[in-house]
Amino acid sequence: MSVLIKDFGTTKSGLETKLYVLKNANGTEASFTDLGAAWVTMKVRDKKGDFSDVVLGYDDPETYFSNPTSCGECVGRNANRIGGAAFTLSGKTYRLAKNNNGLNNLHSGPDKWFSHMFEGRTAGTEEGSSVTFTLFSPDGSQGFPGNMNFSVTYTLTENDELIIRYEADTDADTIINPTNHAYFNLAGHNSGSIEGHKVWINADAYTPADKYSIPTGEIAPTAGTPMDFTAPKTIGQDIDSEFDQLQYAGGYDHNWVLNDYNGKVRLAARAEDPVSGRIMECLTDLPGMQFYTGNMLKNLGSKKDGADYLPRYGFCFETQYFPDAINKSDWPKPIVKAGEKYRSTTIYRFM
Numbered sequence: 001m002s003v004l005i006k007d008f009g010t011t012k013s014g015l016e017t018k019l020y021v022l023k024n025a026n027g028t029e030a031s032f033t034d035l036g037a038a039w040v041t042m043k044v045r046d047k048k049g050d051f052s053d054v055v056l057g058y059d060d061p062e063t064y065f066s067n068p069t070s071c072g073e074c075v076g077r078n079a080n081r082i083g084g085a086a087f088t089l090s091g092k093t094y095r096l097a098k099n100n101n102g103l104n105n106l107h108s109g110p111d112k113w114f115s116h117m118f119e120g121r122t123a124g125t126e127e128g129s130s131v132t133f134t135l136f137s138p139d140g141s142q143g144f145p146g147n148m149n150f151s152v153t154y155t156l157t158e159n160d161e162l163i164i165r166y167e168a169d170t171d172a173d174t175i176i177n178p179t180n181h182a183y184f185n186l187a188g189h190n191s192g193s194i195e196g197h198k199v200w201i202n203a204d205a206y207t208p209a210d211k212y213s214i215p216t217g218e219i220a221p222t223a224g225t226p227m228d229f230t231a232p233k234t235i236g237q238d239i240d241s242e243f244d245q246l247q248y249a250g251g252y253d254h255n256w257v258l259n260d261y262n263g264k265v266r267l268a269a270r271a272e273d274p275v276s277g278r279i280m281e282c283l284t285d286l287p288g289m290q291f292y293t294g295n296m297l298k299n300l301g302s303k304k305d306g307a308d309y310l311p312r313y314g315f316c317f318e319t320q321y322f323p324d325a326i327n328k329s330d331w332p333k334p335i336v337k338a339g340e341k342y343r344s345t346t347i348y349r350f351m
Contacts, residue, residue, distance in 0.1 A: 001022070001023065001024050001025065001124060001128050001129040001156070001158065002022075002023045002129060003020065003021065003022055003023075003122040003124070003129045003130075003131065004020075004021040004023070005018055005019070005020055005021075005120075005122065006018065006019050006021065007019070008033050008035070008060075008061050009060055009061045009062070010061070011035070011061050011062050011065045012062055012065075013065070015035060015061065015065070015117055017033055017034060017035045017061040017064075017117075018033065018034050018120060019031050019032070019033050019040065020032050020033070020034070020120055020122060020131040022128070022129045022130070022131065022154070022155075022156040023129070023156070024128060024129070024156055024157065024158050024160070025158055026045070026158070026160060027043075027045070027051065028043065028044050028045070028156065028160045028350065029041065029042075029043040029051075029156075030042050030043070030154065030156050030162055032072075032120075032131055032133070032154055033061065033064060034117060034118045034119070034120040034133060035061050035064050035065060035114070035115075035116075035117060035118075036064060036065075036067065036073060036074060036112075036113050036114035036115065036116060036118070037074040037113070037118045037133035037135070037152050038057075038064050038067070038071070038072040038073055038074060038114060039055060039057075039072035039074075039154070039180055039182045040055070040057050040058075040064075040072055041053045041055055041057065041304075042054050042055040042162065042182075042184075042348075042350075044160060044278060044350045045278075046276035046277055046278055047276060047277030047278075048277075052187070052188035052189075052191075052276070053188065053189050053304065054184055054185060054186050054187075054188060054189060054278065054280075054350075055071075055072060055182050055183065055184060055189060056069075056071050056072075056182075056183040056184075056185065056189045056297075056303075056304075056307075056309055056313070056314045057071045057072050057189070057303070057304050058071060058301050058302050058303055058304060059302045059303065059304050059305075060301075060302045062301075062302070063300075063301030063302050063303075064114060065114070065115050066114075066115070066301070067112070067114040067115075067301075068298070068300040068301055069183075069296070069297055069298060069300060069301075069309065070107070070114070070181040071181070071182070071183055071309075072180070072181065072182045072183075073107075073112070073113070073114050073180070073181040074113055074114075074133070074152055074178065074180055074181075075107045075108070075112070075113065075178060075179050075180070075181055075318075076108060076113050076137075076150060076176070076177075076178040077108050077137060077141075077142055077144050077148065077150075077174070077175060077176055077177070077178070078105075078107075078108050078144070078175050078176075078177045078178075078334065079107060079108075079177050079178060079179035079181075079290075079318060079320045080106070080107065080177075080179075080255070080290060080318070080320055080323040080324075081100060081104050081105065081106050081213055081214055081323045081324055082096060082104060082105040082323075082324055082326060082327065083103075083104055083214040083215075083324045083327055084103065084104065084327075085097060085098040085099075085100075085103070085104055085105040085109075087175070087326040087327055089145070089173055089174070089175070089326070089335065090173045092145075094143055094144065094145060095143065096108075096109055096142065096143040096144075097109035097110055097111075097142075097143065100212070100213075101212050103212060104212060104213075104214055105143075107181075108142045108144075109142050109143065111141070111142050113135065116135060118133035118134060118135050119133065119134045119135075120132070120133050121134075125155065127155050127157050127163065128155050128156045128157040128158055128161075129155070129156055130153055130154060130155035130156070131153070131154055132151055132152070132153040132154075133151065133152050133153075134149070134150065134151045135149075135150045135151075136148070136149055136150075137149075137150055139171075139172065144174050144175055145172045145173065145174045146170035146171055146172030146173070146174035146338065147170065147171050147172070148168055148169070148170045148174065148176070149168065149169050149170075150166075150167070150168045150176075150178070151166070151167045151168070152164060152165070152166050152167075152178070153165045153167075159349070160349065160350040160351070161347050161348070161349045161350070162347070162348045162349075162350070163345065163346075163347050164180055164345070164346045164347070164348075165343070165344070165345050166178045166342065166343070166344045166345075167341065167342060167343050168336065168341070168342040169336075169339070169340070169341050169342070170336055170338060170339075170340075170342075171338050171339070172338050173335065173336070173337050173338055174335070174336055175326055175334050175335060175336075176334060176336045176342045177320060177321045177325075177334035178344070179290075179318045179319055179320045179346075180318070180346070181316060181318060182316065182348075183294055183297070183309075183313075183314030183315065183316055184271065184280060184314060184315055184316070184317070185197075185273075185313060185314045185315075186271060186272070186273035186276060186278040186279070186280060187273045187275055187276050187278070188276070189304060189305075189307060189314070190304070190305050190307030190308070192308070192310075192313055193236075193312050193313060194235055194293065194294070194312060194313060194314060194315050195234065195235045195236030195239065195312055196234055196235070196236060196273070196274065196275070197234065197235050197271050197272065197273050197274075197315065198232045198233065198234055198235075198271070198272045198274065199229050199232065199233065199234075199235055199269065199270070199271050199272075199291070199315075200229055200230070200231070200232040200269060200270045200271075201229035201230070201256050201258075201268070201269045201289070201291060202230075202258055202259050202260070202266070202267055202268050202269060203222065203229070203230070203256035203257055203258050203259055203268075203289070204221060204222060204223070204230060204257075204259060205219050205220060205221050205222060205256075205257040206219075206220060206222055206227050206254050206255060206256045206257060207219060207220070207254065207255045207257060207288075207322055207323070208220050208245055208254075209245065209248065209249075209254060209255075209323070210248070211248045213248070213249060213253060213323070214323070214324055215255065215322065215323050215324050215328065217328050219257055222256075225243065226238035226239070226241040226243050226245075226246060227243075227245065227252075227254065227256075229256075229269075229291075232270070232272070235252070235293055235312075235315065239251050239252060239293065239312075249295060250295040250296070250311070251293040251294075251295040251311075251312060252291050252292060252293040252295075252315075253290070253291075253292045253293070253295060254290065254291060255288045255289070255290050255320070255322050255323050256269075256288060256289050256290075256291060257287065257288060257322070258284070258286070258287060258288060258289055261286075261287040261332070263285055264285055265283050265284060265285045265345055265347065266283060266284075266285075267281060267282075267283050268282045268283060268284050268289050268317070268319065269281070269282045269289060269291070269317050270282070271315065271317070278350065278351070279350070279351040280348055280349065280350050280351070281347075281348070281349040281351070282317040282319065282346065282347070282348055282349075283346065283347040283349065284319035284344075284345070284346045284347070285344055285345050285346075286319045286320055286321065286344060286346070287321060287322065287332045288319070288320050288321060288322045289317055289318060289319050289320065290316065290317075290318040290320055290323070291315070291316070291317060291318075292315065292316040292318065293312050293315050294309075294311060294312050294313055294314045294315060294316070295311050295312065296311065297309045297310055297311050297312070297313055297314060298310070298311075317348075319344075319346045321333070321334040
């Protein structure tokens, strides 16, 4: 295993960025930048032994600074949506930026972490090579309460697993719900549509949403609907069905209620590209996962290898607490009390 640190470039505003490259004995390679702690590349073998980069992304830090499609973004403080861009915690109401349809808060608002510089440090452990990015988020940042110390550690194991560990502490009761917004295309990031990928999700239920993607509060069974992935099926099989949830979002962009939630890591989902033979499993200790099929992807910024990134050219498995959980009385809450420690783990296993 090895770690290589190299210059990634300088943004127009003068931010000097680094790229941290992790590599194991199999030749599998993952890279990350200290600009936003973003996941930049993931190079894995196919069934013939050939390597391809299966994570969509950009060639330069300037595009990551604005990250128009959230490629590889480390999302915080709160991933996904908060309805009405407001919540009440410990008797106080907090109002956030309305950066989604002029009504709701999405991925914590316009001051996203992708434009913030993190401090990076590398390590070698029994698990593999790793890089840890840390950020201090002051009280009131993005509208959230509490001074927060945050870290995300990416570890590449010798078993071709990419382990993501999030940790945070705060001096006031607050919301902490980070995720990674990597888009995957197991045929290769520049291979076009992912509708032929087969997906399985360990969830018997999902959270239906309104036309603005705010959950209604219902937890609905997937059985008998196009949302059912309890048996593997291609992404494209039902994606254009005359089903209100898919019509609202232009495809899949919903939270699945993962089975067997008890705060421990378990298998959440699996994706396979039948052509290359690549398989990726997602494991997490969190209660939900947003499965997004890149319905709004656009050709913006300096993409890797000059690739086209169009709708449905990449998919996301975003592990999380349910969207708008803070405003739903009986859902698991992404609340961390003052003085407590937040910890969460998500694993992407490549085969």
